[in-house]
Amino acid sequence: xxxxxxxxxxxxxxxxxxxxxxxxTLTGHHAFQLRVxxxxxxxxxxxxxxxxxxxxxxxxxxxxxxxxxxxLADLNAELSQKIANGEVTLETPGLxxxxxxxxxxxxxxxxxxxxxxxxxAGRGTQQ
Amino acid sequence: MPPEKNSDELSFPDRMLAVVRKxxxxxxxxxxxxxxxxxxxxxxxxxxxxxxxxPERMILRRAPAGxxxxxxxxxETEAALMQAAERAGVPSPxxxxxxxxxxxxxxxxxxxxxxxxxxGRKIVRDEIFxxxxxxxxxxxxxxxxxxxxVDPAKLPDLPRISPAEExxxxxxxxxxxxxxxxxxxxxxxxxxxxxxxxxxxxxxVHGDFRNGNMLITPQGVSAVLDWELAHIGDPMRDLGWxxxxxxxxxxxxxxxxxxxxxxxxxxxxxxxxxxKVDPQVLRFWxxxxxxxxxxxxxxxxxxxxxxxxxxxxxxxxRRTSENEIDLMRLLAPRGE
Numbered sequence: 446x447x448x449x450x451x452x453x454x455x456x457x458x459x460x461x462x463x464x465x466x467x468x469x470t471l472t473g474h475h476a477f478q479l480r481v482x483x484x485x486x487x488x489x490x491x492x493x494x495x496x497x498x499x500x501x502x503x504x505x506x507x508x509x510x511x512x513x514x515x516x517l518a519d520l521n522a523e524l525s526q527k528i529a530n531g532e533v534t535l536e537t538p539g540l541x542x543x544x545x546x547x548x549x550x551x552x553x554x555x556x557x558x559x560x561x562x563x564x565x566a567g568r569g570t571q572q
Numbered sequence: 573m574p575p576e577k578n579s580d581e582l583s584f585p586d587r588m589l590a591v592v593r594k595x596x597x598x599x600x601x602x603x604x605x606x607x608x609x610x611x612x613x614x615x616x617x618x619x620x621x622x623x624x625x626x627p628e629r630m631i632l633r634r635a636p637a638g639x640x641x642x643x644x645x646x647x648e649t650e651a652a653l654m655q656a657a658e659r660a661g662v663p664s665p666x667x668x669x670x671x672x673x674x675x676x677x678x679x680x681x682x683x684x685x686x687x688x689x690x691x692g693r694k695i696v697r698d699e700i701f702x703x704x705x706x707x708x709x710x711x712x713x714x715x716x717x718x719x720x721x722v723d724p725a726k727l728p729d730l731p732r733i734s735p736a737e738e739x740x741x742x743x744x745x746x747x748x749x750x751x752x753x754x755x756x757x758x759x760x761x762x763x764x765x766x767x768x769x770x771x772x773x774x775x776x777v778h779g780d781f782r783n784g785n786m787l788i789t790p791q792g793v794s795a796v797l798d799w800e801l802a803h804i805g806d807p808m809r810d811l812g813w814x815x816x817x818x819x820x821x822x823x824x825x826x827x828x829x830x831x832x833x834x835x836x837x838x839x840x841x842x843x844x845x846x847x848k849v850d851p852q853v854l855r856f857w858x859x860x861x862x863x864x865x866x867x868x869x870x871x872x873x874x875x876x877x878x879x880x881x882x883x884x885x886x887x888x889x890r891r892t893s894e895n896e897i898d899l900m901r902l903l904a905p906r907g908e
Contacts, residue, residue: 482883488890518751525752529761541904544755548900551893560822561897565906 453490460486491554499550506543588619588632591677595669598623614647618685631665634680645802649728651681653776653799656727660718663787663795688787688794695788696821696830704790709832711793712786712814713840719796720775720807721845727776731803734770738805739763739860742867749867749874755896759863762903768806768853775807782819783829811837811849812857817898818865827858859902866895 450458460483468479500517507520510533515523527533528540535541545565552562582590585605592599603620608631617632633647645653651670658664665683695701695708724730743760750756779801787795813819815827815834823830828837838849873889876882 478881478883481887485883485887488887521754522752524754525757528754528757531761535758535904544758544904545900545906548755548893548896552897555890555893558822559894559897560820560824561817561894561901563822564824565897565901568906 451493453493456486456490456493460490488554491557495550495554499554503547503550506539506546510537510539510543587677588617591669591671591675592619592621592630592682594675595682596621596623600625603627615680629685630668631683631685632680633683634671634678637676637678644731645800647680649730650799650802651683652728653802654683656722656776657719657796657799660722662715662718663793665795665797686787686795688789690784690787690797692783692819692821692830695783696823696826700790701788701831704788704792705831706836707792708788709828709834709836710840710843712781712828712832713811713837713842713846714844715793715796716778716781716807716810716814717841717844717846719778719781719810720847722776724774724776724804730776732774733777733803733805735767735806735809735856735860736770738864739767742860742864745871746867750870750892753892753896755899756863756866758903759859759899763856763860763863766852766856768808768850768856770806774804777803777805777807778810779803780813781810782814782816783821783831784819806853806857807847808849808853809857809860811841812854812859813861815854815858816861816865817858817901818862818895855902859899862895862898862902866892866899869895 463479463486464483468476468483471479504514504517504520507517507524508514511520511523511527514520524533533540549562549566552559553566556562585602588605589599589602592602599621601622603622605617605619608616608618615632615634615636617634619630619632620627621630622628633650635647648670651667654664655667658666663686665686668682668684670681671677671679689695689698689701696705739760746753746756746760778796778799780798781796785796785798786793787797814829814837817824817827820826820830826832827834834851834854838851838854842848869888869892872885873892876885876889879885
């Protein structure tokens, strides 16, 4: 195994340098693009930390919902197909809870500042 | 950008002045000719025309000659729509002049500059708009009723888009560019089961009427902009699009553009002569709006590496999930 600092920590260090030291020297197009780039590094750092547990939980829910295991991408494709042809609907036990949990886990990485996410995450993932 | 020269080697500002003098012969000179924005095919310029020593700010929308047109409607059509909107009582910049082939200046038009804020984030939060915010949804409704009252027969030819065609186009794009997304599949199925009746009389639809494409002052809406997605279709689409969650800038308790309530939008619409709004149809278009913006986010990601803003476009692609949570709030709400 690799020693510290871990990938997420290295990304945070790079983002810190870019934000605190490089960004103040830039204006206009490059300042804006650098700010967006720092946000991208932060997103990747969040994904590295959160993805393993989020994927495990998603796999467990999908396995229960579909009645068999498999690769995450395959199970998502199968669920999509079953939703498209009406075999699985919002009345299907577990579907709504699964989609909510999966969506909240995506937002926690992608856009934790997004208003509707903060609103929904504030009440927890349980109904 | 590199200075553009034509055969007689006049500079670009001099060529611009020559065209300006066709509709304003008394203009002495142009000041502060600045390119504001635009892609490779379309430009927006700001300029100050000095007339009798007094400054008059104008806007030029232009496509240089020889650049292929990729927009859905031409600049000439855009100008005609703005003129029709102004005649219909829609707050609008005044079109001074549409560039013709005789001008040897590409294509486009000159219009008046209108004061106002376009940044949605500021409109939903800045103190200077606090007093007008509660009235903006009603005003937006009135404006849409006037746009929808324009007789399509008096307009240049516009694309006709039915709800079913729009859903089919979005679905094709999504399937081509994205791995399967269960929430999107749920939304597509939901929409297909609730297609609005198509017997309604087709109307002029602005196509991108939202917080960000209107100029707002502390007195209210000062101009409606960006007619590039105008078409003939279901007028309820415009009401649904301004209610789409993406344009609320995280102000979640004000569904209309982050500044108002649906009831006020509908009241303004109906008071100004618009048809009675069916809340179920409004909900259809609001849902389609979130799905549509989601598919557009996916599209940005697919073009990121070919653009000059690869990180920005990639990060917009990762905002697709914002639309998934917005769709879940619409289709499987967990209560307030």
